[in-house]
Amino acid sequence: MTNWGILGCGKIAGKFANDLLLTEGVNLYAVASRDKEKAANFGNTYKAIKSYGSYEEMAQDPDIDIVYIATPHMFHKENTLLCLSNNKAVLCEKAFAMNLEEVEEMIAFAKAKTIFLMEALWTHFLPHYKFVLDKVASGTLGEIQSLKADFGFNSPFDTTSRLYNKSLGGGSLLDVGIYPVFAALSLLGYTEDIEAKATLGPTGVDHNCSMHLRYAQNVEVQLFSAIDEETPTRCHIVLEKGEIIINSRFHEPSSVTLTENCVTETLEFSTPKDVNGYHYEILHCQEMLALRKTESDVMTFSKSKELIMMLDKIRAQIGLSY
Structure with a gap:
């Protein structure tokens, strides 16, 4: 069973959380928002075990295996680096980041840490x-x-x-x-x-x-x-x-x-x-983690770049x- 965390509790995060609940082999372990009450409500709705009013706190939770980042585009690089630095695999919503420089920094950091990272282009x-x-x-x-x-x-x-x-x-x-x-x-x-x-x-x-x-x-x-x-x-x-x-x-x-x-x-x-329909990319991430891959063989780093x-x-x- 893979423990997932969701960072950001907006509309897309809700759709993703719904599909996590209906996917075998995964567990919605924790959710996080800058608003603690929002995180608690979101967590209750989607049956998360834990909810955090701080991204940093959730990133430091040792029981989380992978984090789905669903914050606005502007924060994708910052949030991704936070999770990677805490040894969490990351599935980050599109657009991956604001520009090529940010994307390259994220990829380089993931490679240096040998941790899985993928852009969540579910299509x-x-x-x-x-x-x-x-x-x-x-x-x-x-x-x-x-x-x-x-x-x-x-x-x-x-x-x-x-x-x-x-x-x-x-x-x-x-x-x-x-x-x-x-x-x-x-x-x-x-x-x-x-x-x-x-x-x-x-x-x-x-x-x-x-x-x-x-x-x-x-x-x-x-x-x-x-x-x-x-x-x-x-x-x-x-x-x-x-x-x-x-x-x-x-x-x-x-x-x-x-x-x-x-x-x-x-x-x-x-x-x-x-x-x-998000369960297809969830299952792909599960497969990549099971194979100890650090890069998707479908949504590759070169494709994101x-x-x-x-x-x-x-x-x-x-x-x-x-």
Whole structure:
């Protein structure tokens, strides 16, 4: 039985905690928030054995094996280094950190300590997404000709909201734009040939961001993210001999519409009852820990570095700095 700790008690942490409870071989041992009452309420809701009103206290608990970090982006490096320095394996939410320099520091520290560290980009482990990656890699549909992916939702402008707070790493790009960028990276690889433009709001964060990526063989890639408008949140891949649509919302458990040999069918990928889908990356972390791995063989350090490099390039294009 692996003892998990959760650092940060927000909305995503709740979904993750729900799935921990429904995953075999794991135990939600402790939760932590800067607000002791919030930690206690969260712990009671998800049946944690301990709750802490201090990140430092939880990191020092000798009975915790691995910590899931679900704090705002701006604190990921600080929180990750705290847990690693206390010999805790770490699964840290995306975006891994604020820039390449921070990501490299986190990875270097984990390597020096020989402790497992991974970016929690859960999409990579979902069955429907793995199916798409395998289908494209098989070559039966030929090469990718174009890719279009978006992720947008409408959150009313509120200066007190994390999404619009620059000091917390707010904006559409790091919060949801990372998913379309990851789709391009995982399906086509890394590119520095990026053009981007964005609408920056009164608080200095991007309310929406349009991205145009270029690859060899003139592959067209159009990406979009927004926190001020609802979008289909789909990923549409056109190949030489067919097409694949990852239906809404493509980054979470969804269906896939496949056109092959002039036949179109929609494939459903259901998850177990009451599970959000985070259990797939939880099980992967369990496997990595059992094998005494210090790096994921799926969400590798090089993949996390390439992802943040692309995000850094886009931020430079749109004039967004933190």
